[in-house]
Amino acid sequence: MPLLRILALAVTLALGALAAERASADEAQVSAAIQKFATADGFSGVEATIQELGAIGDPLAVRALRALGENELKVTPDGAVVIEGADALLDPVTGETVAEKGPRLERIRIKNSIRSMIDETISALTLRAADPVVRMSAADTIFAAADPEQLEPVQAALAAEQDPDVRRRLEQAVAAIQLASSDDPEIIRASIEVISQRGDQAALGVLLGYRNQATGEMADAADEGIEAIETRLAMWQAGQNIWYGISLGSVLFLAAIGLAITFGVMGVINMAHGEMVMLGAYTTFVVQETIRNSFPWLFDWSLLIALPLAFLVAGFVGLIMERGIIRHLYGRPLETLLATWGVSLILQQAVRTIFGPNNREVGNPSWMSGAFELGEMSITWSRLWIVCFALFVFVALLFAINRSSLGLQMRAVTQNRRMASAMGIRTPWVDALTFALGSGIAGIAGVALSQIDNVSPNLGRGYIIDSFMVVVFGGVGNLWGTLVGGLTLGVANKFLEPYAGAVLGKILILVFIILFIQRRPRGLFALKGRAVE
Amino acid sequence: MILGRFLAGGLKSPVILISMLVILGIGVLVPVLNLAVPPSSPFHVADHLVPLYGKYLCYGMAALALDLVWGYCGILSLGHGAFFALGGYAMGMHLMREIGTRGVYGDPILPDFMVFLNWKELPWFWYGFDSFLFACLMVMLVPGLLAFIFGWFAFRSRVTGVYLSIITQAMTYALLLAFFRNDMGFGGNNGLTDFKDVLGYDLQSGQVRSALFFLTAFFLALNLLIAAAITGSKYGKILRAVRDAEARTRFLGYRPENIKLFAWVVSAVMAGIAGALYVPQVGIINPGEFAPANSIEMVVWTAVGGRGTLVGPIGGAVLVNAAKSWFTGVLPEYWLFALGGLFILTTLFLPEGVAGLIRKAFGRRAKAPKGKDEETDQPVADATAGE
Numbered sequence: 001m002p003l004l005r006i007l008a009l010a011v012t013l014a015l016g017a018l019a020a021e022r023a024s025a026d027e028a029q030v031s032a033a034i035q036k037f038a039t040a041d042g043f044s045g046v047e048a049t050i051q052e053l054g055a056i057g058d059p060l061a062v063r064a065l066r067a068l069g070e071n072e073l074k075v076t077p078d079g080a081v082v083i084e085g086a087d088a089l090l091d092p093v094t095g096e097t098v099a100e101k102g103p104r105l106e107r108i109r110i111k112n113s114i115r116s117m118i119d120e121t122i123s124a125l126t127l128r129a130a131d132p133v134v135r136m137s138a139a140d141t142i143f144a145a146a147d148p149e150q151l152e153p154v155q156a157a158l159a160a161e162q163d164p165d166v167r168r169r170l171e172q173a174v175a176a177i178q179l180a181s182s183d184d185p186e187i188i189r190a191s192i193e194v195i196s197q198r199g200d201q202a203a204l205g206v207l208l209g210y211r212n213q214a215t216g217e218m219a220d221a222a223d224e225g226i227e228a229i230e231t232r233l234a235m236w237q238a239g240q241n242i243w244y245g246i247s248l249g250s251v252l253f254l255a256a257i258g259l260a261i262t263f264g265v266m267g268v269i270n271m272a273h274g275e276m277v278m279l280g281a282y283t284t285f286v287v288q289e290t291i292r293n294s295f296p297w298l299f300d301w302s303l304l305i306a307l308p309l310a311f312l313v314a315g316f317v318g319l320i321m322e323r324g325i326i327r328h329l330y331g332r333p334l335e336t337l338l339a340t341w342g343v344s345l346i347l348q349q350a351v352r353t354i355f356g357p358n359n360r361e362v363g364n365p366s367w368m369s370g371a372f373e374l375g376e377m378s379i380t381w382s383r384l385w386i387v388c389f390a391l392f393v394f395v396a397l398l399f400a401i402n403r404s405s406l407g408l409q410m411r412a413v414t415q416n417r418r419m420a421s422a423m424g425i426r427t428p429w430v431d432a433l434t435f436a437l438g439s440g441i442a443g444i445a446g447v448a449l450s451q452i453d454n455v456s457p458n459l460g461r462g463y464i465i466d467s468f469m470v471v472v473f474g475g476v477g478n479l480w481g482t483l484v485g486g487l488t489l490g491v492a493n494k495f496l497e498p499y500a501g502a503v504l505g506k507i508l509i510l511v512f513i514i515l516f517i518q519r520r521p522r523g524l525f526a527l528k529g530r531a532v533e
Numbered sequence: 534m535i536l537g538r539f540l541a542g543g544l545k546s547p548v549i550l551i552s553m554l555v556i557l558g559i560g561v562l563v564p565v566l567n568l569a570v571p572p573s574s575p576f577h578v579a580d581h582l583v584p585l586y587g588k589y590l591c592y593g594m595a596a597l598a599l600d601l602v603w604g605y606c607g608i609l610s611l612g613h614g615a616f617f618a619l620g621g622y623a624m625g626m627h628l629m630r631e632i633g634t635r636g637v638y639g640d641p642i643l644p645d646f647m648v649f650l651n652w653k654e655l656p657w658f659w660y661g662f663d664s665f666l667f668a669c670l671m672v673m674l675v676p677g678l679l680a681f682i683f684g685w686f687a688f689r690s691r692v693t694g695v696y697l698s699i700i701t702q703a704m705t706y707a708l709l710l711a712f713f714r715n716d717m718g719f720g721g722n723n724g725l726t727d728f729k730d731v732l733g734y735d736l737q738s739g740q741v742r743s744a745l746f747f748l749t750a751f752f753l754a755l756n757l758l759i760a761a762a763i764t765g766s767k768y769g770k771i772l773r774a775v776r777d778a779e780a781r782t783r784f785l786g787y788r789p790e791n792i793k794l795f796a797w798v799v800s801a802v803m804a805g806i807a808g809a810l811y812v813p814q815v816g817i818i819n820p821g822e823f824a825p826a827n828s829i830e831m832v833v834w835t836a837v838g839g840r841g842t843l844v845g846p847i848g849g850a851v852l853v854n855a856a857k858s859w860f861t862g863v864l865p866e867y868w869l870f871a872l873g874g875l876f877i878l879t880t881l882f883l884p885e886g887v888a889g890l891i892r893k894a895f896g897r898r899a900k901a902p903k904g905k906d907e908e909t910d911q912p913v914a915d916a917t918a919g920e
Contacts, residue, residue: 269695328881333695334609335880338836341829342876349869465706465825468699503710510707514683514700518690 030060031093037068037108038075046114054121057153062125064092069118074105081108120145127157132166139169144202148181172198176206189221196225199232200376236376241494247383249490250390251452253483254445255463256470257397260482262438263471265414266431268326269337272344273467274460275351276439279317280310280446281455282351285360300365303447310443317347318439322432330431344460352457362450382451389448393441398479400437410434469513475523485524489513543762552844553754556590560750564743580739584814585858587746589851591814594753594807596834596846598800601760603832604841605769606796607776612701613804614828615708616676618818620805622712623675625725625818626659627668628736632729645727646720656718665732672809673802680801681794688790688797693779702825709823724819731813742814749810753847756803760843763799772796833872836879839886849886 033056036049050068053061067073067083073092074084082098082105083090089099110118123141126134135157142150154177158170175191182188192210195203204226211222259273270276284306291298291305298305321343329336364382371380401407409430412420421427446459453459466489474485489509496505517523544550563586566578578586595617602608629644638648642655661667683704687697715721734741763769774782775789783789812818821827831850838849853875860868883889 267695269698325877325881332880334698335884337609337695337698338829338832339877339880342833342873342880345869345873345876349866349873352869353866461826465702469703472696472699503714507707507710510703510710514703514707515686517692517696517700518686521690521692521696 027058027060027093029056030058034061034064034081034092037064037073037081038079040108043109043111043114046108046110047117050114050117050121054124057125057128059125059129060093062122063095065118065122065125067092068108068110069115069122071107071110073108075108076102077104077106116145120147120150124150124153127153127170128160132163135161135163135166136169139166139173140202143169143173143176143206146176146180146206148177151177151181172203179206179210185218188218192221192225196228199229201233204229204233233376239375240377241498242491243377243379243383245491245494246487247387247490248494249487250387251449252466252470252490253486254386254390254393254448255442256467256474256486257393257479257482258438258441258445259467260438260471260474260476260479261397261410261441262435264476264478265410265434266326266330267333268435269333269340269468270435270438271337271341271464272321272347272460273340273439273442274462274464275344275347276314276318276442276460277446277449277463278351278455278457278460279314279347280306280443281362281450281453281459282355282360282446283310283313283443284447284450285355285362285455288362299363300367302363303365303368303451306447307444310447311440312443314443314446315436315440318442319432319436321439322435326435327428327431344464348457348460355457357457359454359456362455364451368451386448386452393444394479394483397441401479406430406433406437469510472517472523473513475525478523478525481523481525539766540758540762542765543758543760545765546761548844549757549761552847553757556750556754556757556847559586559590560747560754563746568739568743580742583739583742583746587742587749587814588811589854590746590749590753591807591811592831592834592850592854593847594749594756594810595804595831596838596850597753597756597760597843598803598807599831599835600838600840600843600846601763601800601803602793602796603835604843604846605764605772605776606793607779608793608797609695609698609832610701610800611698611825611828611832612703612705613800613831614825615701615705615823616680616801616804617808617811617827617831618708618712618820618822619676619679620672620808621812621818621822622719622725622808623662623668623671623805624809624812625728626662626671626719627665628728628731628813629725630659630663631731632727635729636727644720644725646715646723647718650715652718658718669809672805676801676805676808677798680798684794684797688793691790702828705823705828706825709820709825712820712823720819722820724817724821725812726817726819728813728816736813736816745810745814749814752806752810756806757843757847759799760803763796764843768792768795830872833876833879835886837875837883837886839883839888839890842886842888845886845888848888852887 030053033049033052036052037046040046040049046068050065053065064073064081064083072084073081074089075081076089076099080098081092083092083095084101084105085097088097088101089105090096091098119141123138123145126138127142129135129138139154142154151174154170154173158167158174161167161170172194175194178187179191179195182191192207195206207222207226207229211219211226214222255274255277258276259270262268262270262273284303287306287309288299288302291302321340325339325343326336329339368382368385371378373379401410409420409425412423412425413427413430413434417427420430449459449463453462470482470485470489473489474481474483492512493505493509496508499505500508563578563583566576567580567583570577572579595613598616599610599613602610632644634641636645636648638645640648643652647655662671683701687700692700711717712719712724713722719725728736730736731741734744736742764772771782771787771792774785775787775792779789782792808818808822830853834850834853835846836849837853838847839845853872856871857868860871879886885892
């Protein structure tokens with residue numbers, strides 16, 4: 001095995017050296033061809049020059065061709081072809097600065113048909129590029145264009161290609177070209193086979209294009225291929241929807257879980273819950289601002305630093321609320337609802353006064369930005385981390401409620417307040433700590449939501465109704481209910497969206513919940529037994 | 534005859550009678566001060582104030598409607614703004630049809646926004662709104678029907694307390710989202726506006742504004758009378774029984790769901806009328822009226838005025854909105870602080886509102902509801918778990 005690897009390495013190196021040598025030999029030739037743009041006669045002259053560059057087949061020409069496509073290839077007054085850079089004129093082959101930026105540069109005019117010709121030529125040239133990713137995207141461009149004239153260069157590239165992934169793409173490109181140009185039923189059938197195995201949107205486009213002009217058996221073969229691709233795509237689409245749904249569901253869960261705790265234990269509707277989420281998001285903003293100004297190297301850790309702080313800030317505000325207001329309103333849930341709504345107005349306006357009414361920018365740390373592909377699905381890192389975080393919060397809370405002494409007391413108070421009090425539990429303190437806990441959880445939810453939503457004083461407003469829906473749907477005082485409720489509503493929402501549109505989908509969900517409460521007024525996972533009465 | 538005797542029942546209380554006279558007096562006084570008194574006089578009411586005061590009276594009517602269900606039946610509706618807005622939309626649709634060819638696009642049938650959206654014909658639910666009487670019928674019918682369907686299901690399933698509050702909020706939120714959609718055919722984001730006249734009279738003229746103001750005052754007084762008659766009747770007693778001990782009332786053989794449903798529908802219709810009078814005076818109705826925050830603000834008017842007193846909430850609505858106008862003019866940044874503080878202070882220190890304060894000051898025995906929403910002698914956990 002090692003021997004084989006060494007051998008492969010040697011071959012690669014040799015090929016690379018060969019390519020380098022050939023490049024230097026061709027450089028003059030490429031340069032001379034590029035110079036012909038200066039004297040090219042109209043569009044047809046430009047086309048001829050591009051063809052010549054393609055015929056030379058050297059990737060060196062790519063830089064000039066790109067510049068041509070972007071209208072940056074210019075002719076100086078003394079007839080030299082250069083690239084107009086941001087602040088200097090560059091050599092079209094090497095990219096080195098050749099002169100100061102001067103006036104009276106003449107643009108080489110192109111039109112759309114030339115632009116697509118440039119793209120194809122570039123892909124043909126980059127089929128030999130050193131980077132496999134570049135080669136792959138070149139193959140994909142050719143696949144989509146399916147230009148018969150490129151059959152030979154692609155087949156040549158295929159013969160020399162070592163990387164299995166790139167080979168597959170090149171084979172598909174060959175198949176697409178053959179499908180468009182060949183008359184031999186066997187070749188066409190084989191091509192359809194290869195293309196349908198590719199199975200993505202581009203493959204579907206190629207096959208649909210072929211189907212429109214095909215007849216007889218070939219049409220049937222194409223139909224089969226199309227169906228296979230469509231089934232595959234539909235499955236990936238469903239997968240993507242489920243993923244979006246889980247992602248939305250975990251956001252809903254995060255926003256709602258704190259509410260579920262306070263509502264479950266104390267029967268208190270905290271209308272200021274959304275504002276606790278907002279406070280968490282603003283804590284993240286403040287932490288990031290401090291880090292940006294004083295400790296830029298800490299930026300990737302900003303969220304981890306913000307988490308405990310957000311918990312403390314929101315939890316502290318919650319504690320003050322409970323001690324100052326809610327404590328006096330026990331037994332009057334509707335009044336509590338109004339008073340907490342008042343608190344929410346005050347918190348919103350306070351944040352607006354301090355931080356201004358506009359969105360504040362909260363950045364993604366490097367490990368949360370970007371996305372990756374999984375088959376036909378695209379998954380952003382921030383969403384993935386939020387799902388993980390939601391699960392982590394869930395497990396931690398489950399543990400806290402089932403294993404800690406505060407959790408034990410909370411459960412006791414939920415089940416039977418008077419009996420718990422008789423057993424020596426200080427129920428007022430349990431209430432206060434529960435409220436602080438629920439608010440603190442809302443705060444850390446705010447840290448997570450700051451990554452995917454606008455951090456503005458209205459942040460909480462957007463979540464409060466959804467959170468209520470999740471809590472009421474899942475059943476009060478039950479963590480599992482909130483989890484299932486959040487995920488169900490998230491996934492249902494994302495599955496309705498393609499058919500009904502985002503807004504109508506949301507309306508349908510709301511109507512569904514209103515009807516659902518009629519059937520099961522205590523939610524999906526209702527408390528049973530004496531606790532209910 | 535029966536109706537007359539029923540309404541006369543509402544006049545038994547001198548407070549109601551006096552309040553009605555005061556409201557009708559204001560309804561006459563403001564137009565007179567606006568039209569007959571010369572602008573130089575200190576008693577003159579400026580033109581722009583007439584619709585503003587009219588708006589306050591509409592809000593008062595909405596608060597009265599809310600008091601009927603919250604104060605006397607214990608249903609805290611966080612969705613009364615929906616009934617208000619539906620009534621407003623019904624009236625707005627009629628005013629839209631009256632514009633006729635005077636719209637920007639001059640289409641004789643389609644309102645401007647439909648022409649803009651390239652619609653070819655009037656949607657079916659706009660039929661009939663060219664008739665004023667039909668529109669008036671719809672003003673009461675649409676909110677009433679929605680309330681009936683909603684209440685029918687909700688009360689039958691014994692959804693009570695905070696759960697009911699939350700689903701009423703969900704209802705108005707769903708309507709908010711729905712009316713924001715252009716496809717709904719109600720003007721989307723912009724709503725209905727640019728009204729020209731009502732029944733052929735120019736909406737901008739002083740006489741029409743004064744007439745609208747008087748009408749608002751008249752309907753407010755009428756609704757107050759109806760509400761007083763309802764709560765003063767035998768039915769009103771059962772209503773309060775349901776509020777204070779629903780389970781016990783049921784065991785006595787009454788059907789709480791039907792009792793609640795009647796008050797709920799009447800209240801929704803009142804809110805609809807308030808909305809219908811509101812629209813011609815402010816000149817616009819848009820989906821923002823469905824916002825849950827609006828409905829909750831209505832609750833605070835009722836709470837500030839004193840729930841379960843009928844007259845109190847009307848005063849509360851006028852008071853809070855006058856304060857709002859003053860704040861947004863002078864200290865716009867502090868209005869939300871003031872409103873939030875009002876929510877907290879009222880619930881903590883003034884459970885019976887301003888009306889309760891006045892009662893105490895006059896040494897009368899307070900008859901307002903006790904502070905608790907469910908069976909009053911039960912511990913916290915039970916109150917939330919419902920029956």
